[in-house]
Amino acid sequence: MTPRVVVVGPPGSGKTTVGRLLAGRLGVRFRDTDADVVAHTGREIADIFATDGEPAFRAIEEERVAVALAEHDGVLALGGGSVLSPATRKLLTAHTVAFLNVGLSEGIRRTGLSSARPLLAGVNPRATYKALLDARLPVYREVATAEFGTDGRGPDAVAGEIAAWLGTGPPGAE
């Protein structure tokens, strides 16, 4: 079993929102590895970061991503930092991966109102978000089969674009 498409991108790029809409369009199930981590551990992600630290979270995440890649056949959204794991990047070479990109201003606007993102909860979320984008952009591009810009486009328009691409473009599409 393999996901129809794996969705990656920075926090606020719309992995969860667009991924769910995309699954609805395709008539397949949606799964999100952030939710898998919460369900598996019985703890919120912010609590794991605060109590055990980021490396502990990344180890759990790496394991949950591997399980989901092996057993899910619909749309799979990964946690925003999943691609930092070399093991995960290696697994992703065998998958169809949609990278949702977002610019600094819009990414800040979308994530700014939430306190649920531990990486962005510091004193200067803008600088933190910029550093995150700068460091990760090459990594998202490395794993991506295709990239979708989301600035100035609603979630439904982005989902429609990915659905159209899946119908024609990516490897393995019928």
Ligand SMILES: Nc1ncnc2c1ncn2[C@@H]1O[C@H](COP(=O)(O)OP(=O)(O)OP(=O)(O)O)[C@@H](O)[C@H]1O
């Ligand atoms: N294309 C879009 N246009 C406008 N708003 C959007 C778009 N995509 C997502 N949003 C909004 O941005 C916020 C963050 O979206 P979402 O939670 O789907 O991002 P995410 O990539 O899953 O983030 P995380 O990595 O933190 O899980 C939500 O309020 C969502 O409604």
Ligand SMILES: O=C(O)C1=C[C@@H](O)[C@@H](O)[C@H](O)C1
């Ligand atoms: O970009 C990240 O590093 C993260 C994104 C979220 O999806 C969560 O997995 C967590 O908050 C870390």
Ligand SMILES: [Mg+2]
């Ligand atoms: Mg999400």
